[in-house]
Amino acid sequence: MSGLLALLDDVAGIAKVAAASVDDIAGQAAKAGSKAAGAVIDDAAVTPKYVQGFEPARELPIIWKIARGSIFNKLVFLLPAGLALSAFAPWLIPPLLMLGGAYLCFEGAEKIAHVILPHDDHSGGPDGSHDIEDPMRLEEKKVEGAIKTDFILSAEIMTIALAAIPTSSFWMEAATLATVAVMITVAVYGSVALIVKMDDIGLWLSQAGRLAATRGFGRGIVKAMPYLMKTLSIVGTAAMLWVGGSIIVHGLAQMGWHAPEDMIHSIAVAVAGGLPENLRGAGEWIVTAACDGVLGLALGLALIPIGTRFIAPIWRATLGSEKKTA
Numbered sequence: 001m002s003g004l005l006a007l008l009d010d011v012a013g014i015a016k017v018a019a020a021s022v023d024d025i026a027g028q029a030a031k032a033g034s035k036a037a038g039a040v041i042d043d044a045a046v047t048p049k050y051v052q053g054f055e056p057a058r059e060l061p062i063i064w065k066i067a068r069g070s071i072f073n074k075l076v077f078l079l080p081a082g083l084a085l086s087a088f089a090p091w092l093i094p095p096l097l098m099l100g101g102a103y104l105c106f107e108g109a110e111k112i113a114h115v116i117l118p119h120d121d122h123s124g125g126p127d128g129s130h131d132i133e134d135p136m137r138l139e140e141k142k143v144e145g146a147i148k149t150d151f152i153l154s155a156e157i158m159t160i161a162l163a164a165i166p167t168s169s170f171w172m173e174a175a176t177l178a179t180v181a182v183m184i185t186v187a188v189y190g191s192v193a194l195i196v197k198m199d200d201i202g203l204w205l206s207q208a209g210r211l212a213a214t215r216g217f218g219r220g221i222v223k224a225m226p227y228l229m230k231t232l233s234i235v236g237t238a239a240m241l242w243v244g245g246s247i248i249v250h251g252l253a254q255m256g257w258h259a260p261e262d263m264i265h266s267i268a269v270a271v272a273g274g275l276p277e278n279l280r281g282a283g284e285w286i287v288t289a290a291c292d293g294v295l296g297l298a299l300g301l302a303l304i305p306i307g308t309r310f311i312a313p314i315w316r317a318t319l320g321s322e323k324k325t326a
Contacts, residue, residue: 050146051196054139059196062143067189069147070154074181078151078158083174086162094254097159100152101247102299106307107149108240109300149240156247157184195232199225242289245296264291 050066051059085093161180165173198221205218253261268291272283 050142054135054142056200058139060193062139063189063193063196065143066146066150067185069143070150070189071181071185073147073151074154074158074185075178078155079174079177079181082158082162082177083170087170093159094251097156097247098251100155101244101251101296102303104149104152104240104244104247105296105300106303107300108237108244109297110304110307111237111240112297113301113304153243154181156243195228198228238293241296241300242293243296245292245294245299246289248299249292249295260295264288264295267291 051062054062085096158177158181161177162173165176202218202221202225206215206222207218209215209218249261249264252258265288268284268287271287272280275283
């Protein structure tokens, strides 16, 4: 009997340790996720534009495909890579992140150039989607493009989260990062799904609502959604430039060149200094983001000819992509 009691006592002790570990993982994941909030917002703003132009019935399946690719990238590629780089080659993280930041700048600048500069509506965009007439093929290309962009943002999110995790055992860091990956993916794509289906919800309220106020609210949602989607598309493009520029600036600072970061910080502090004290923090953040975005746009515009004339053809040739049909 004493042996059984001792065993039960050991089991209870192990259960307490396990519960404490779960609490630690959840707490660290929440803290690390909050540090990456900016990138999470960018991810949520960028994604809705990938379902624009499709039938309503295809919106949720497309979001599910992107979310599935996102969680796969985070858990299968980014989590092990982040832990390995952090342990064995931390010096590689800044240049790899800067490469991803340059891609975001290119994507954002290309979209702005496509809107502003004269172009043929049937000419290919950055992903060649304008040339695709088959809806299913177009959907595949859009999903591929979304997952590529999400990969860059997810890499930033996971890197920020890893940096925010206190030094602990390998398995604790791995479990915390996995928790961050799942939490953020659910939060981002749950929000995106709600955003893109708001017009359907509004239509249902306008038709099935019992009160006149409810039906009016539903009609208001339907009328507002095109403007909201257009706003999100603009915010998503701006987010690409802002995040991309920010990654480049911070990466340069980590590699020893602090001049761009110091200059942007000085400008932000000078501008915020002329604001009321309670607005200085927000003003400094806005000016910093704007400077990062301008830098991202300039870099992206410089990368457009390189990306479209050299990298894209090499990429297509390497992957053996299909030739464009007439």
